Amino acid sequence: MxxxxxxxxxxxxxxxxxxxxxxxxxxxxxxxxxxxxxxxxxxxxxxxxxxxxxxxxxxxxxxxxxxxxxxxxxxxxxxxxxxxxxxxxxxxxxxxxxxxxxxxxxxxxxxxxFIHARTLSAADLRDPETSALIAAKMREFHNLHMPGAKKAQLWQRVRNWIIYAKSLCSPKDTMIFGLDKLDAEINMLETLLSEGYQEIGFCHNDLQYGNIMIDEETRSITLIDYEYASYNPIAYDLANHFCEMAANYHTDNPHVLDYNKYPGLEERQRFIHIYLSSEGKKPSNIEVEHLLNAAEKYTLANHLFWGLWGVISSHVNSIDFDYKEYAKQRFQQYWLKKPILLDSPSIISQSEIVNGSLATLT
Structure with missing residues (x-):
């Protein structure tokens, strides 16, 4: 109205x-x-x-x-x-x-x-037909020839955000969010995730449902809002999209994430298979598995990226959204998933993760 x-x-x-x-x-x-x-x-x-x-x-x-x-x-x-x-x-x-x-x-x-198409809802991301259209559109997007150096922009951007987040936060919040530990985590992730071949494409980097529109008549997908777009590993963009399936920004508590809604293995496999198949070439099982595993590890980088975004936004943005609580959830997921995805022991206890305090990190 x-x-x-x-x-x-x-x-x-x-x-x-x-x-x-x-x-x-x-x-x-x-x-x-x-x-x-x-x-x-x-x-x-x-x-x-x-x-x-x-x-x-x-x-x-x-x-x-x-x-x-x-x-x-x-x-x-x-x-x-x-x-x-x-x-x-x-x-x-x-x-x-x-x-x-x-x-x-x-x-x-x-x-x-104004695009006369419907913005997707959180539920649309889980619809197999719509998800297939998104996968094909992502592949098309990643293949665009855009200005800028064709190399990963993620790592330097996150390092800059760590510096800025520390400058804004009180000593207490710096401890709560574990900001002093993130430089080492970023260095570790960059080294580990950059090993071997990885495809670099022009990535949207914020592929939540609100940035995807569909024309109901033609069934064509349009990706909008390119504030965070840059060249990055395509596995990072896929990881971002999978992580966004845990969100619903149109509820009474839009900052609350439900990781029970994170897509299961078969759903992720199907998405990546369609993504790789969209150019007419059938991918091998090894190709699908390689990109699937890379995307899963890149969810860790996503959690740190958007966790820092939440911390900074809580200081600079006046939009009605609980940025700090959102940040806590992203950091919690990082510390929960790191030992599983990287096969490395956690340096914090389960209770510290659940309580949202990283102050006792050593």
Missing amino acids: AIKSIELLKWFASNEEMMEVLAAVAADLGDMIEDVNSIAVIPLKGAMTNEVFQIKWPAKSDGHLRTVLVRIYGEGVEVFFNREVEIQTFECMSKNGQGPRLLGRFTTGRVEE
Whole structure:
């Protein structure tokens, strides 16, 4: 339902630059926005980095509603990515026929083409038919030729985040989250996971259900929101997608993760087989097994990545989301799964993991 609340419209009206860009976009489309009262605003839920709004106004040609998407950048989130690089990625994606078109920019956000497709729900990720479409789309995405060095960007990004997280946290939180231990963990993971051949592709790096859209008529998949996109091992992106199956960001407690919903072995095997088969070549069982094992180990890097994201976001982002609790869950999963996936003894006790305190790490 379109929202015409006085507070929301006043807020839009107060951003003169944004309204000027919206008016310019409307003019490019042959319409006219005379003032803020001629638009309807629908806040879109589920975003945790930016605030996103669906904006509508009557088209001049036939009176039907014209729709665009306005993205307001989250405060302080530039620590996570370079905004200019992200815009460059967005524009390059559009030229490659991927995602929405960029319609206009203003200092604190941008106007995008509104894709008339349905954003997936958490349950959609577990639907075999939809999952197969996602797998094929991921393979297509990973093969895109994009600007930037074709090498893993993950490790340096996480190291930068560790430094920044420490600068924001109190000594108590630094101990609780075990931040002083993470440099050694990242060094270990990079060395271990970089052994042997690994395919590097252009990865989305945030393939949660809210960043995947489906056209119900054509059954085509569109991946959106490229803030975190970069070259990385494809196993890392697969791991990220599997980890996101534990999340549902449209509940009363959107930060709570349910790892009972993490996909089982057969489900992961099926996804990877479809992923590798999507270009018409049947993969061998060894190829599937190799990528399956690599993806499973890369879940550890994912947990540290998003754990640090949660810690930093709790200090810089005002969106209503319990970032600290989310971070605790990601770090807990790291310490729970590390001894299993790497066949190495845990350095913390089960009770310390469950209680969410890593303060006694040695």
